[in-house]
Amino acid sequence: MVLGVVVTGCGAIPRSGPVHRHAEPSPTATEARPTYLVDPAGPVPGAGPEQVVEGFLAAGTGVADDYSVAREYLTPELAATWHPDARTLVHRGEPSLVPRLEDGQYRLNVEVSAVVGATGVMERKPAGSTEVLDFEVVQVDGQWRIAEAPDATLLTPSDFEDIFEPHELYFADPDLSNAVVDPRWFPERTPVSTSIVRALLNGPAAYLRGAVSTSFPTGTTLAGSAVPVQDGTATVELSVPDFDPADIEVNRRMHEQLLLSLAQLESVDSVELVVDGAPVELGAARGEPELADEVTVPSRxxxxxxxxxxxxxxxxxxxxxxxxxxxxxxxxxxxxxxxxxxxxxxxxxxxxxxxxxxxxxxxxxxxxxxxxxxxxxxxxxxxxxxxxxxxxxxxxxxxxxxxxxxxxxxxxxxxxxxxxxxxxxxxxxxxxxxxxxxxxxxxxxxxxxxxxxxxxxxxxxxxxxxxxxxxxxxxxxxxxxxxxxxxxxxxxxxxxxxxxxxxxxxxxxxxxxxxxxxxxxxxxxxxxxxxxxxxxxxxxxxxxxxxxxxxx
Incomplete structure (x- = not known):
């Protein structure tokens, strides 16, 4: 059988049970280094403006430390406000970078096959879809740096496949009987658990809104900066408006959504839900999720x-x-x-x-x-x-x-x-x-x-x-x-x-x-x-x- 990914032409469907399991990336892993530039080069002293733009684009593979290498190509002002996760563009063919009429301004024309948004939703594009990205370069302390750039990174299909991994968020149908999968794509950096929870709290993808429900009240946010995983337990600390610790049913539904969405990570076996600094009471039944994540049909x-x-x-x-x-x-x-x-x-x-x-x-x-x-x-x-x-x-x-x-x-x-x-x-x-x-x-x-x-x-x-x-x-x-x-x-x-x-x-x-x-x-x-x-x-x-x- 031939395996594939629509964006790239290669890859595989996980087949290990009802919930797909993904290994949480580890900074101490001893596996072979990936083929993409996990540690891309920073700016070279004396580089020209076009070289700086090209180096910045190449540094989009360096997802570690919030794209710290790519930020070195930016002015201090832009480095502080640039949002690389806002859009990830997967391109076909070779992008074309051309100078504009104004000095220091460049335009990149690129054909794209997919765009991943800030919450991990992928938008696939038909053949012939293009994007235009504009840049402005200025001198800072005698070196060219980018003063204007879109909130985006640009990846080849092979780099995208190496860096990003699909994950499944779970929501419920309106009558709270069946789980509904909402696929998202996140870069495999430590910890993916944080990306999953933030996207879950943001709600379902646009195409599912009004068709599914979420257990998290409007305005619920992640209280900490990350979702740590220790000894198989993911600790999720939330800020929940008008939280009622005695509402066991709502508490259990929130916990269940988190467990279904995080249990796909090999490092996660259980979820500890914390609100306002205290573990949430789930009552006696805190075992397996109650939502059915598979609906089957008869054999005939x-x-x-x-x-x-x-x-x-x-x-x-x-x-x-x-x-x-x-x-x-x-x-x-x-x-x-x-x-x-x-x-x-x-x-x-x-x-x-x-x-x-x-x-x-x-x-x-x-x-x-x-x-x-x-x-x-x-x-x-x-x-x-x-x-x-x-x-x-x-x-x-x-x-x-x-x-x-x-x-x-x-x-x-x-x-x-x-x-x-x-x-x-x-x-x-x-x-x-x-x-x-x-x-x-x-x-x-x-x-x-x-x-x-x-x-x-x-x-x-x-x-x-x-x-x-x-x-x-x-x-x-x-x-x-x-x-x-x-x-x-x-x-x-x-x-x-x-x-x-x-x-x-x-x-x-x-x-x-x-x-x-x-x-x-x-x-x-x-x-x-x-x-x-x-x-x-x-x-x-x-x-x-x-x-x-x-x-x-």
């Missing part, structure tokens, strides 16, 4: 044999009992809820969404051009998008009312080929195409209090400029994506939500995918035969069932 799939809905599992099929005949339809793209009580198909005759249930007649709910495969969420809604980017959802029962249009203005100029609601119901995984190129997106789902979906937030781009028509959840942190319809062999990819991916074995004639619980439950429909991913091969399973899908 729904598919079609001729025009009949069938269950498929382990190479066997059986008709779904109690459903009406579909002889009057041209059923395709079947779907079902987790309880296998409600079903949906797209009628190929007129492009309509049809819902079904035992003992009820098929109900046509609405129609559209190029409807995506229906997606059931845990609140009882069935979702589709059409090729023009219109997203609609309707309650699954035939008497569930009229469909609602889910606001998603960012889809207006894009062709949607796949939309899947996450198993916890908080995010939509969307594939769009524009000018023959696909983008993979995650968007938070904002709902009314009764669960009615209202809006897809402005999205987070998981992968830019890829070849994919479909993307399906494998868990709440992983999904599989692939192009469909071609005769040539293709390699589906398993992505995690940070954008890292693993390439699966090649398969030709791919026309469909289905995805259950994890990589061991990936199925491919190719040349009319259903295959199951088995190690590094695709094992044929069945040549009758078509369009199979797991619940969701």
């Amino acid at each position: 799939q729904v598919g079609l044999v001729d025009r009949q809905l069938v269950f498929y599992q382990g190479g066997q099929t059986e008709p779904v009992p109690g459903l009406p005949a579909l002889d009057a339809l041209q059923p395709s793209l079947p779907a079902m809820d987790a309880a296998a009580e409600h079903f949906a198909v797209v009628d190929g005759a007129d492009g309509s969404l049809v819902t079904l249930a035992r003992g009820e007649q098929p109900a046509e709910r609405y129609s559209g051009t190029g409807l995506t495969r229906p997606s059931f969420d845990e609140h009882g809604w069935v979702w589709t998008a059409d090729s023009a980017g219109t997203v609609r959802a309707v309650r699954a029962p035939a008497r569930g009312g009229e469909p609602v249009r889910v606001e998603a203005q960012w889809l207006a100029a894009r062709t949607v080929t796949s939309l899947r609601v996450s198993r916890g119901g908080t995010r939509a995984l969307v594939v769009t195409q524009q000018d023959g190129v696909s983008q993979l997106w995650l968007a938070g789902i904002v709902r009314d209090g009764d669960g009615t979906p209202r809006r897809l937030n402005e999205p987070y781009r998981v992968a830019a400029d890829v070849d994919a028509d479909i993307a399906l959840w494998l868990s709440d942190r992983e999904f599989v994506a692939a192009p469909l319809g071609g005769a040539d062999p293709v390699r589906p990819r398993i992505y995690d939500v940070s954008g890292q991916y693993e390439e699966l074995p090649a398969i030709g004639g791919l026309t469909g995918l289905s995805a259950g619980n994890g990589p061991s439950a990936v199925y491919a429909l190719a040349d009319g035969t259903l295959h199951m991913l088995t190690g590094s091969a695709w094992a044929p399973q069945d040549d009758e069932v078509r369009d199979p899908a797991f619940a969701g």
Whole structure:
């Protein structure tokens, strides 16, 4: 299998259990030194203004001691106010530094593949995205120093991969039942635990706001300058407005968010929460987190044999009992809820969404051009998008009312080929195409209090400029994506939500995918035969069932 990172083309998805574990960087580590300039050179006496700007840019790899070497290239005034963590630009190709008309002024033109913000949120960029960075150089005590520079550092893809590591922050869904992963990227410097907690207190990424909840009251800040880790315990000292030490439920939820987010570090086994200088009371139940960080689906799939809905599992099929005949339809793209009580198909005759249930007649709910495969969420809604980017959802029962249009203005100029609601119901995984190129997106789902979906937030781009028509959840942190319809062999990819991916074995004639619980439950429909991913091969399973899908 081939491993990769969308930004750089190499890397790997951690596979060690439900919470990914990362080694906390140590200044006394005896491992081999990294290939990037961990100790970049400071300014050379007598260097010209252009050399100073170039040296400053090269010093962006020196993250230690708050970029102390890079600050040596700045005037004392700018060195005191420069914020290197505000933006990290990952560039393609060679940047171009040119002098401007005014003496001492320079402009850097650079093509960027990704930008990481101050809270670790990565924004991936499609090909052709550029940034302009302006600099002004003046003399200080006879040496050229930079008086104006953007709050940013510039890294090559390989340096970025060496310096930064993805980490998972955890928030909760609105009803506080499921944990929701929010991927962030931080430089691997001591201690990463501080970066994680500061970002957690800052709240979820923009694409998740309104779709998830946090346990920390507004205005909560880190009381100390760092989050120390000693003998496996991370001590988090907070300043919490209007803190009530007797509110055990809130205390436990804060502790749980911290534990889920910090336990991915190999150095952290437990969290001690301190507020106003005193350890927080958590009550008797202070063990394992209560939020479920995985929502699974049943092992059986729904598919079609001729025009009949069938269950498929382990190479066997059986008709779904109690459903009406579909002889009057041209059923395709079947779907079902987790309880296998409600079903949906797209009628190929007129492009309509049809819902079904035992003992009820098929109900046509609405129609559209190029409807995506229906997606059931845990609140009882069935979702589709059409090729023009219109997203609609309707309650699954035939008497569930009229469909609602889910606001998603960012889809207006894009062709949607796949939309899947996450198993916890908080995010939509969307594939769009524009000018023959696909983008993979995650968007938070904002709902009314009764669960009615209202809006897809402005999205987070998981992968830019890829070849994919479909993307399906494998868990709440992983999904599989692939192009469909071609005769040539293709390699589906398993992505995690940070954008890292693993390439699966090649398969030709791919026309469909289905995805259950994890990589061991990936199925491919190719040349009319259903295959199951088995190690590094695709094992044929069945040549009758078509369009199979797991619940969701």
